[in-house]
Amino acid sequence: MSQVISLADIRRLAADFAQSGIVAAPLPTDSGKVFYQKVAAEEVQNIVLDGSLKCVNSIKEFLFPRHEVLYTFLRKGNDVELTDAPVFDTPQLILGCRPCESASLPILDPVFAWDFNDRFFQSRRAMTTVVSIACQKADSDCFCTDVGGSPENTSGADAILYPLDGDRFEVRLLTEKGKVLFAGKTTESSDVGHACEGPKATLDTAKITRWLNSHFNDPLWSELAHQCVGCGACTSVCPTCHCFDIVDEGSYQKGRRVKNWDYCQSALFTLHASGHNPRPDQGARQRQRITHKFAIYPEKFGAILCTGCGNCSRLCSAALGIKPALEKISSEAAEDLMPVPPLWVRNTQDK
Amino acid sequence: MQAQENIYQPSRMTVESVVQQTKDVKSVKIAFIDPEEQKKYKSAFRVGQFGLYSVFGVGESVFNICCSTSSDVVEFCFRRTGRVTDALWRVEPGDVIGFRGPYGNSYPMEKWEGKNLIFVGGGIAMPPIRCAILEALEHREKYGKITVVYGAKSVGELVFRDELDQWAQYPNVEVVKTVDPGGETPDWNGRVGFVPTVLGEAGISGANAVALVVGPPIMIKFSLPVLQKLGIPDEAIYTSLENRMKCGLGKCGRCNCGHIYVCKEGPVFTQAQIARMPEDF
Numbered sequence: 001m002s003q004v005i006s007l008a009d010i011r012r013l014a015a016d017f018a019q020s021g022i023v024a025a026p027l028p029t030d031s032g033k034v035f036y037q038k039v040a041a042e043e044v045q046n047i048v049l050d051g052s053l054k055c056v057n058s059i060k061e062f063l064f065p066r067h068e069v070l071y072t073f074l075r076k077g078n079d080v081e082l083t084d085a086p087v088f089d090t091p092q093l094i095l096g097c098r099p100c101e102s103a104s105l106p107i108l109d110p111v112f113a114w115d116f117n118d119r120f121f122q123s124r125r126a127m128t129t130v131v132s133i134a135c136q137k138a139d140s141d142c143f144c145t146d147v148g149g150s151p152e153n154t155s156g157a158d159a160i161l162y163p164l165d166g167d168r169f170e171v172r173l174l175t176e177k178g179k180v181l182f183a184g185k186t187t188e189s190s191d192v193g194h195a196c197e198g199p200k201a202t203l204d205t206a207k208i209t210r211w212l213n214s215h216f217n218d219p220l221w222s223e224l225a226h227q228c229v230g231c232g233a234c235t236s237v238c239p240t241c242h243c244f245d246i247v248d249e250g251s252y253q254k255g256r257r258v259k260n261w262d263y264c265q266s267a268l269f270t271l272h273a274s275g276h277n278p279r280p281d282q283g284a285r286q287r288q289r290i291t292h293k294f295a296i297y298p299e300k301f302g303a304i305l306c307t308g309c310g311n312c313s314r315l316c317s318a319a320l321g322i323k324p325a326l327e328k329i330s331s332e333a334a335e336d337l338m339p340v341p342p343l344w345v346r347n348t349q350d351k
Numbered sequence: 352m353q354a355q356e357n358i359y360q361p362s363r364m365t366v367e368s369v370v371q372q373t374k375d376v377k378s379v380k381i382a383f384i385d386p387e388e389q390k391k392y393k394s395a396f397r398v399g400q401f402g403l404y405s406v407f408g409v410g411e412s413v414f415n416i417c418c419s420t421s422s423d424v425v426e427f428c429f430r431r432t433g434r435v436t437d438a439l440w441r442v443e444p445g446d447v448i449g450f451r452g453p454y455g456n457s458y459p460m461e462k463w464e465g466k467n468l469i470f471v472g473g474g475i476a477m478p479p480i481r482c483a484i485l486e487a488l489e490h491r492e493k494y495g496k497i498t499v500v501y502g503a504k505s506v507g508e509l510v511f512r513d514e515l516d517q518w519a520q521y522p523n524v525e526v527v528k529t530v531d532p533g534g535e536t537p538d539w540n541g542r543v544g545f546v547p548t549v550l551g552e553a554g555i556s557g558a559n560a561v562a563l564v565v566g567p568p569i570m571i572k573f574s575l576p577v578l579q580k581l582g583i584p585d586e587a588i589y590t591s592l593e594n595r596m597k598c599g600l601g602k603c604g605r606c607n608c609g610h611i612y613v614c615k616e617g618p619v620f621t622q623a624q625i626a627r628m629p630e631d632f
Contacts (some may be wrong), residue, residue, distance in 0.1 A: 070359040073407040080407050080447045084357050115615065116358045116600040216609070216629040243604035246359065246597045252408040257359065262603070270595050270605050273432040276568075278594060278608075278632045288607075288631075296610050 002193075003186035007167040011044040013185055014095055018044070021091035024062045026055050036062070036097065049096045051136030051163050051195075058239040058311060059094050059101045063124045064108070064261075066236075070120070070246070072256040088123040093181070094130045100144045100309035102132045102156035104239035110301040111242060120259070129177045132157040133169075134195035141310030143323050145201040149308050152195035162193020169193065203326050204333075205294060205304060211333040212295040216287070220332055224325060225283035227318045232263035234312035234321055240293070240305045243269075264288050290325050358600055361405050361449030362388045366442050367424055372510045376475060377440060378417070378428040381450060389423070395453055396420055398460060398482040399591065399619045402427065402452030403599050406438035413596045415618075416453055417478035419485035425450055428478035428510060454599040455618050458483050458563065458589065460490075466561050467495040469583075471574050473546050473566030474503045477510040479591040479618075480565050488521055498555050499526045502546040502570075505534030527553050547573035557581025563589045575622065585623035592618050592625075594632055608632045 005013075014023050018041040026048040027037040034048055035057045074081045094102075105125065112118035135144075135151030144150060154160055159178030162170040170193035171186055173179045235241040245262035249255050262269060265285050271277045279285050297305035306322055313321030364381035371377050381404075383389035398419060404427060405411040412435040418426035431440045442448060460483070468487055472480040480501075487494050499518060503509045509528065519526040528541035529549040535541075542549050547570065562578050564571055571590060578588055594606040594613045601615040608631040611617065620628075 071357060075407070078445050078447055080363060080449075082360060082363065082449075084360060087355060111602060114601055116602070117356070118600075118602055119355060119357060216631075242602075244597070244602070246411060246603070248405075248408050248410045250408055255408045257405075257407075257411075259359070262597075262605070264604065272593070272595055273430075273436070284631075291609070292604070292607075296607065299610050 001188045002191060003171045003173065003182070004164065004168055004189040004191060005171050005182065005186045007049060007169070009185055010049065010095070010161075010169065011047065013181070014039065014044045014047060014093065015041045017091070017093045021093060022062070023093045023095060024059065025095040026050075026053055026097075036094070036101075039095075047096065049133060049161065049163075049169070051133050054098070054139065054310070054314065056311075056315065057237050058104070058309070059097045059130075060104065060108075060239050060242070062092060062094055063105065063128060064121055064242055064244075066261045068120055068259045070257045070259055073254070075253045085120075087119065088127060090127060092124065092128040094128060096133050096161070097130065098309065099132045099135060099151065099153040099155075099157065099160070100142075100149055100307040101239050102130045103144075103149055103153050103307045105130065105156035107240055107301075107303045107305060107307070108242055110303075111297075114301075129158045129181050130156060131159045131161060131178070131181070133161045133163070134193060135198065136163060136196050138196060138199040139310065141313040141321070141323060142199045142308065143201075143203070143310060143326075144308035145198045146203040146326070147205060147304050147306050147308040150195070151198040162195065164191050164193050199308075203330055207333050208326055208329050209295050209298060211329055212291050215332075218332070220328060221283035221287045222281075224286040224320065224328070225281060227320055228265065228282050228286055229318055230265045230267070230282050230285065231317070232265040233315045233317070235263040235265060235289070236261060237311040237315050239307055239309060239311070264292070286325070290322070290329070293322065294326075359451075359598070361403065361411070361451045362392075363447050364425065364450045366444050366446045366448060368444055369442065372428065372512075373508045375431045376428060376508075376510050377431075378426060378478070378511070379439070379442065380418075380424045380426045381448060382424045383450075384447070392425070392453065393420075393423070397453070397457030398486045399457035399479070400453035400455050401599070401618060402450050402454065403596075404429075404435075404439065405449030405451075406435060406442070407449060409438040410435045411449070411451075411597075412436060412439075413593075413599060415479040415482065415591065417481045419482060419489055421489055425452075428475075430475050451599065455614055456616065458486075458619055460486055463487075463561050464493045465495065466559055467556065468497045469555060469560050469562040469578070470497070470499045470501070471546060471550055471562060471564040471566070471578075472499075472501045473570040474508060475510060476565040476567070477501060480563055481511055481514070483563055484518060488518060488524070491521060495523070495559065496556075497521070497524045498553065499524070500529070500546060500550045500553060500555075501526070502529040502531070502542075502544075502549065503534070504531045506530055506536045506539055508534070525553075545573070546570050547577050550574055551577045551580075555581060557583045561587040561589065563591075565591050585626060586621050588622040589619060590622065590625065592620060592632055
């Protein structure tokens, strides 16, 4: 037997949740584009629950906001009073995201926890319930199956919806949080939902990682650089990009320290005060982005820092993004007859 | 278990003293206001580590902690270059600034015991060497001969130049100070020449030695062959890397050289380790 809920009941559930918590779900803007946005109780009618939908942005901004206050300060004579930012404690529901969005969350967990716990990400993560929707249609930018995902990947989700006919959904409850959310809201049924087949996997990520580890200096990077305008749009819609800047706002007397999204495609990202820049050109910055996702992060944290969502390619004004880059690397790697041993050996202090 | 601690919030520190070292370099001593935080710092700090220093309302920058582990205060040194250092330039004793740290790895001082130590530095790179020199001098009996080769463009640009002569007073310590040709003054009593050249002419023995080389890339590049010629293996040549950092905690994603996060796995590396790293610094 399956558990089924109607669209109207999901809207009611969202409206109830929004009374005392935050609901984030796909909402259309005036331009017709759909973004994951905060939804007020009276807006739940506008939520788009569509398994074929590809929102422009990512759900990451509800766990890792583009702008977040770390603490405030107030000068009192010579002294300075510091006030910690409040710990995030509002229940939050992310409703109707793609499985490739929810899958980013467990991938991001370790970087915010190695040695130092980033309370800002972790408290939001703990307070958030994620309900994804099984993918009904992959487009030409999708490649979840290449990076270990699938149209019904449940990783990071607390429940997953499968569209049925007649504005109904099958709900599969995955965690305790999911069970609590839907408790008493579903009815039993014999209807079972399905996901689409998903994009056909064509890439060998292990081979790509090996290639990256041995091609730090490769003409491909300048080839990509000539195409890339360095706008960083790809990083802002990427569910796994998590680099940030720390800056002060306010005056000398009174203000706050904030964490803002930053992006590796900017020359300023690594520019030293001396004027020296370790990544002086766009090729070096493209290399950093791809290598971080497919070689550095897997080695450090055991997961590819990419869910194959394709958000980057859909938004890129230069027809780049991760998938086209991986395809280029794959064809280069195919020509490498001899496997090259990795140049980068993980740093260990000499014992 | 969920963390409540805010890893981005600095400790409040009172500025104890400020010394102008050169026309654009100052060293500052800062003391913890909270004794608990000081205790935590003192039990954690090892020479070679770095901290993040805040002027509230302006921002935060990374510098080495240039004092030894016996120091109750935190000492750092900076060159006036950008927004934050411009604000730090104006701090006076009694002001309150922020400090986070100590972060990163450290010089393996225990491993260096019984060895001859060679310190090679240029210009503003004295602070990350000074902490190791002070540490070694405070435990003088544990180390063999100590040689310091330090140079700057001109006499006025030598950082901690008063201390150079004091260090030379210790037994079995040789301090070779030099300035680039044209940088000398009439009363200059040191050498004239570039650091790698002076290093080669200093008659240093490479036997049973470890070297710490910090300075501009060009100085490091030409000093390495000199040290290698002395017979010092790459595993015994250390340096301290600097890369732009924001968090110091392995999160913000910019200081990495390939797989290596300089803020967590560095800043101290041996030449052998650096040779295996991609040129991302």
